[in-house]
Amino acid sequence: MGVNLEASTLLLPTTRLLLAAKRARGGRPDLVASSLRDVGDAPSAPPGRGAALRNTARLSVWMTEEWLRQLVALAAGLRGRIVVFDRHFYLDYYHADVDAGRRRGVAERLHGWMLARVYPKPELVIMLDAPAEVLHARKPEATVAWLERRRQQYLELAPLVPQFVVVDVDRPLDAAVSEVAAAIESSWKAKNS
Structure with a gap:
């Protein structure tokens, strides 16, 4: 239930379909929230309208996957089980999306807000x-x-x-x-x- 969807066995059918389509086009079947480049790296140029829409759609799929994992963890916890995340979304994307110390797009700001204020912390x-x-x-x-x-x-x-x-x-x-x-x-x- 970590952040690497490529290696995950728990995926929504829509995400599974998106990853299969990327593979079929010859692309790397990855799907990540935000770039994990260093905070000090220079920000890239603002994306065009099409890229911004794709970025927002990609992040919407990602956030749905984050909540799927949280619901599975909640259900297991209610049954008295200990839940282990390989990596936790809040921590893995803190420097990319939560920390306000760098320039982010609208989708990244929304993702950061959700992780900081709504998504349960470990x-x-x-x-x-x-x-x-x-x-x-x-x-x-x-x-x-x-x-x-x-x-x-x-x-x-x-x-x-x-x-x-x-x-x-x-x-x-x-x-x-x-x-x-x-x-x-x-x-x-x-x-x-």
Whole structure:
């Protein structure tokens, strides 16, 4: 139930159709809310009318997917289950759409407003942390510099959620897993006591 719709098994039929159409046209079957370029990057030129309409439609589909995941999480929580998001939309798009420190289009401002004021925040965030060089060596999808900037952006989010735990994952897997399990158990006990 994370933010990567490409890897998700939980999709609305309309989104599944849109992604299939993109694949059929030879495009990358991605669908993201807003660009996760760095906050300090220069803003791109304002889109033309057609691009702005496509951007608004794309973001509408994305926001519907965000709410689908929230409803599934709510239903599971009401049945007493613990729900784990791989990444949470509020945190992943905070610097792109919620934070007012950069120029955004109308659709991005609406998305940011929804995430900041309406969309439920996570009760517990566990950040699996390692130096950018280690992250890059494990999965070289971005530059070390970009990974370090995103890592710092995530660390800055700690004051925005009730519980923010940083787990060092540059160590044996068993130790990291034990710390994650302990954080979840502690949070669950505090909530249910």
